[in-house]
Amino acid sequence: MKQHVLAVLVENHPGVLSKVSGLFSRRGFNIYSLAVGITEDPSISRITIVVEGDDYTVEQVTKQLNKLIDVIKVSKIGQDSVTRELALIKVKADRKSRHEVIEIINVFRAQIVDIARDYLIVEITGDSDKISAMVDMLNDYEIKEMVRTGAIALDRGSKMIKYEDTDRGGCFNGNNVL
Amino acid sequence: MKMTGAEAVVRALELEGADLIFGYPGGAVTHIYDALHRSDIHHVLVRNEQAAAHAANGYARVTGKVGVCIATSGPGATNMITGIATAYMDSIPMVAITGQVPLSMVGRDVFQEADITGATEPFTKYSYLVKDVNDIPRIFKEAFYLASTGRPGPVLIDIPKDISMATLDFKYPDQVKLRGYKPTYEGHPGQIKRMAKAILESSRPVICIGGGAISSNATPEIIELAETIKAPVASTLMGIGAFPGDHELSLGFLGQHGVYAANRAVSEADLLILLGARMGDRATGKTQEFAQRAKVIHMDIDPAEIGKNVEIDIPIVGDIKTTLKELLKKNISRQDWGWLSTVKKWKAKTEGVGHCTQGLNPMEIIKMLSDMVPEDTVLVTDVGQHQMWAARYYKTRKPRTFLTSGGLGTMGYGLPAALGAKLGCRDKEVILIVGDGGFQMSLGELATIVQERAEVKIMIFNNGYLGMVREIQQQLHEERYYQTAMQGNPDFVKLAHAYGIKSFRVEKEENILEGIRQLLEYKGPIIGEFVIDPTANVIPVSRRDNDETTRISSAG
Numbered sequence: 139m140k141q142h143v144l145a146v147l148v149e150n151h152p153g154v155l156s157k158v159s160g161l162f163s164r165r166g167f168n169i170y171s172l173a174v175g176i177t178e179d180p181s182i183s184r185i186t187i188v189v190e191g192d193d194y195t196v197e198q199v200t201k202q203l204n205k206l207i208d209v210i211k212v213s214k215i216g217q218d219s220v221t222r223e224l225a226l227i228k229v230k231a232d233r234k235s236r237h238e239v240i241e242i243i244n245v246f247r248a249q250i251v252d253i254a255r256d257y258l259i260v261e262i263t264g265d266s267d268k269i270s271a272m273v274d275m276l277n278d279y280e281i282k283e284m285v286r287t288g289a290i291a292l293d294r295g296s297k298m299i300k301y302e303d304t305d306r307g308g309c310f311n312g313n314n315v316l
Numbered sequence: 317m318k319m320t321g322a323e324a325v326v327r328a329l330e331l332e333g334a335d336l337i338f339g340y341p342g343g344a345v346t347h348i349y350d351a352l353h354r355s356d357i358h359h360v361l362v363r364n365e366q367a368a369a370h371a372a373n374g375y376a377r378v379t380g381k382v383g384v385c386i387a388t389s390g391p392g393a394t395n396m397i398t399g400i401a402t403a404y405m406d407s408i409p410m411v412a413i414t415g416q417v418p419l420s421m422v423g424r425d426v427f428q429e430a431d432i433t434g435a436t437e438p439f440t441k442y443s444y445l446v447k448d449v450n451d452i453p454r455i456f457k458e459a460f461y462l463a464s465t466g467r468p469g470p471v472l473i474d475i476p477k478d479i480s481m482a483t484l485d486f487k488y489p490d491q492v493k494l495r496g497y498k499p500t501y502e503g504h505p506g507q508i509k510r511m512a513k514a515i516l517e518s519s520r521p522v523i524c525i526g527g528g529a530i531s532s533n534a535t536p537e538i539i540e541l542a543e544t545i546k547a548p549v550a551s552t553l554m555g556i557g558a559f560p561g562d563h564e565l566s567l568g569f570l571g572q573h574g575v576y577a578a579n580r581a582v583s584e585a586d587l588l589i590l591l592g593a594r595m596g597d598r599a600t601g602k603t604q605e606f607a608q609r610a611k612v613i614h615m616d617i618d619p620a621e622i623g624k625n626v627e628i629d630i631p632i633v634g635d636i637k638t639t640l641k642e643l644l645k646k647n648i649s650r651q652d653w654g655w656l657s658t659v660k661k662w663k664a665k666t667e668g669v670g671h672c673t674q675g676l677n678p679m680e681i682i683k684m685l686s687d688m689v690p691e692d693t694v695l696v697t698d699v700g701q702h703q704m705w706a707a708r709y710y711k712t713r714k715p716r717t718f719l720t721s722g723g724l725g726t727m728g729y730g731l732p733a734a735l736g737a738k739l740g741c742r743d744k745e746v747i748l749i750v751g752d753g754g755f756q757m758s759l760g761e762l763a764t765i766v767q768e769r770a771e772v773k774i775m776i777f778n779n780g781y782l783g784m785v786r787e788i789q790q791q792l793h794e795e796r797y798y799q800t801a802m803q804g805n806p807d808f809v810k811l812a813h814a815y816g817i818k819s820f821r822v823e824k825e826e827n828i829l830e831g832i833r834q835l836l837e838y839k840g841p842i843i844g845e846f847v848i849d850p851t852a853n854v855i856p857v858s859r860r861d862n863d864e865t866t867r868i869s870s871a872g
C-alpha cells in the first residue's frame with residue numbers, strides 16, 4: 139500500500155503524543171513509523187508520521203489530526219524532500235568475518251561506533267530502503283540486536299512547514315475545497 | 317485577588333455564567349463543594365454521576381448554554397463517562413469537572429484514583445489535568461470556549477485535591493490563545509457561489525438537516541432557504557426541530573427508522589443539501605445506495621465530517637447560520653416544476669399507525685400528544701422503540717425542543733435529561749417518553765426531580781419488554797425471545813407514590829386522551845404509565861427487507 143509522510147506540528151505538552159497515537163489506533167489507521175522531537179521553536183514539537191493507505195484514508199487522517207486541539211498544523215511531505223532514518227545495529231564480527239563486515243559498512247557509508255572482540259555496533263542514516271538494504275547484507279553475519287528510528291523529513295528548497303499567526307489552525311479553508 | 321484553587325473554580329464558573337450545575341460530592345472535591353456552598357450557584361444533587369452528565373446535557377440543549385457537571389475522583393468520575401460519551405456523540409457543549417487524588421499521589425493507584433483524562437480521551441473534545449493552581453483561570457476560560465465554539469462538545473477538567481487547596485492570585489483572562497484551534501465560521505465565498513449555481517440547476521432539491529443546524533441556531537435561515545428554493549426538508553434524528561415539523565415543506569424523520577416521504581424524497585433528489593448532518597449509518601442505510609441520483613452539498617463546521625460518510629460534490633466548511641446568510645444574499649430563488657406536488661403525494665402516503673390488539677397503540681398516543689401540547693413543549697425521549705415512534709409521529713415545532721440520545725443511543729438518558737431540561741426552562745412544558753427498560757436504568761433520579769420540584773411530565777411506555785431488542789429477535793432470530801421480557805417490573809404507579817409523585821395508569825384506549833390531559837394540566841411532577849401492546853413494532857412488517865446487515869445494524 140502507498141506510504142505518505144505527514145509532518146505534524148503540535149504543542150510541546152506532555153500527553154500530546156498519546157493523543158496523536160491514540161487517534162490512529164482508535165480510527166483504525168495504520169502507522170508505519172512515527173518520530174517526534176522538538177523544533178526550532180521550543181514550544182512546538184514536530185511529529186513525522188508515515189502512514190499507509192489510500193487517498194481517502196490520508197484525507198481522514200489529516201482532518202482528524204487537525205481536529206485535535208493540540209495539533210497546530212498538519213502538512214504532507216511531498217516527493218521533493220529529504221527523508222532520513224537512523225539505525226544502530228550490533229552485528230557479529232569476529233576475526234574471521236570482521237573484514238568483510240567492515241567492507242559492507244564502508245560501501246553504505248555507515249559508521250562503526252563501538253567495537254569489541256566479537257561484535258561491532260554500526261550506525262547508519264538514510265532512507266528506509268538504504269537501511270533495509272544494509273540490514274539485508276549484514277544478516278549474513280548474524281545481527282544480534284537492532285534499533286531503528288522512524289523517518290524524519292524536510293521538504294527541499296524554500297518550502298517550509300512552520301506555524302504562522304495567520305494560519306487558520308485546526309480548520310482551514312484550503313483543506314476543504316477538495 | 318488571593319484565593320484557593322477551589323474558590324477559583326467556583327469564581328470561574330460564576331464568571332462563565334454557570335448558575336446551575338449538576339453533581340455528586342466525594343472526598344476529592346470537598347473543598348470545591350465548600351466553596352460552592354458559599355456561592356450563588358445552584359447545585360443539583362443527582363443520584364448517580366451519570367445522571368449529572370445527562371442532566372447537564374438536557375440543560376445545555378434547551379438553553380444553548382454550556383452544561384456543567386461535577387463528580388469526585390475514581391468511581392465518581394468513571395460513573396460519569398457514559399454521560400460524557402453521550403454528549404460527545406451528540407456534540408453537546410459541556411464542562412465536566414472531576415476531583416483527582418493529590419498530584420503527588422497520581423499514578424500510584426491510590427484509593428479512588430482513576431486516570432479519567434486517559435479514560436475519556438476518545439469522548440472529550442479536550443481534557444485537562446490541572447498541575448498548577450495558577451492555571452485554573454486559564455483552563456476554565458479555555459474549557460468553556462472550547463466546549464461552546466466550533467463543533468461543540470464536552471471538555472473535562474480533572475483537579476487534584478491538593479490543587480484545590482493551594483492558593484493563587486486569581487485573574488481571569490479575557491481571551492484564549494489556542495493556536496491549534498481556530499474554527500471556520502464563514503463559508504468559502506467560492507463554494508457558496510458553487511452552491512447557488514447547483515441550486516439553480518436543480519429540479520428536485522432536498523434539504524437534510526442535522527444536529528449542527530440546531531447548535532448553530534439556524535432555523536430562520538433554513539426556513540428561508542427551503543421556501544426560496546422550494547425544497548422539502550428531511551431531518552436526521554439529531555436535526556428534529558431545526559425545521560418546524562408542521563411546515564408544509566417538512567418531510568420528517570429520515571433513515572432506517574425514518575418515514576417513507578423523507579426516504580423517498582432523498583433517494584429521488586437530484587440535489588441534496590446537507591446542513592450540519594454527519595449522515596451517520598442510521599441516517600443513510602447503505603451508503604452506496606444513499607441519494608444515488610443526487611449531487612451532494614455538505615455544509616458543516618467540522619471539516620472532518622465532510623466526505624467521511626458520504627461522497628460530496630460541494631463541501632463547505634462553516635457555521636450553518638453565518639454561511640446560509642451569505643447564500644441567501646444571492647439570487648437562488650427557483651421555480652418548482654412539479655417536484656413539490658410529487659413530494660406531497662408521498663407525504664400523503666405516510667404509513668398508518670396500524671392496529672394494536674394486545675394493548676395501547678403507542679403511535680396513536682404520540683400522535684394525540686403531538687396535537688395536544690403547546691407549541692414550545694420540550695419532548696425528551698429515552699432509547700428504544702418509543703424513541704423511534706416519537707421521532708416518526710411527534711411533530712416538533714421549535715428547535716431545542718426534541719431531546720434524545722442520537723449518536724450513542726444511551727438508555728437511561730431520558731429521565732435525567734428531562735430533569736436538566738426542566739431546570740433550564742421552567743416556563744415550558746417538559747415531557748419525557750420512556751420505556752419500562754430505560755426508566756429503570758435511572759429511576760433513582762425521581763428523587764432529584766422531587767428534591768428540585770421539577771415539574772417533569774413522565775410517560776412510561778410499558779410494553780413489558782426491551783422492545784427494540786425484542787423486535788430484532790422477532791425479525792432476525794425467528795422469534796427466539798431471550799432476556800428481553802422485563803419480568804419483575806415494579807408497579808410503576810405505586811413506585812411513583814413512594815417518591816410522593818402523582819401517578820396513574822392507562823390501559824384502555826378511551827382513556828388515553830384523559831391521561832394526556834391530566835399530564836398537561838397537573839402542576840408538579842407526574843407519571844402516567846401507558847400499557848402498550850408488546851407486539852407493536854417500529855418497522856412495519858410490510859417494509860421488512862430481509863437484509864441481515866441493515867436489520868442487525870439497526871439494533872438500538
Ligand SMILES: Cc1ncc(C[n+]2csc(CCOP(=O)(O)OP(=O)(O)O)c2C)c(N)n1
Pocket residue numbers: 698699700701702703725726727728750751752753754755777779781782783784785871872
Ligand atoms: C445503556 C444501553 N444498554 C443497552 C442498549 C440496547 N438497547 C437499545 S433499545 C433497548 C430496549 C429498550 O427497551 P425499553 O426501554 O423498554 O424501550 P422500548 O424499546 O420497549 O420502547 C436496548 C436494550 C442501549 N441502547 N443502551
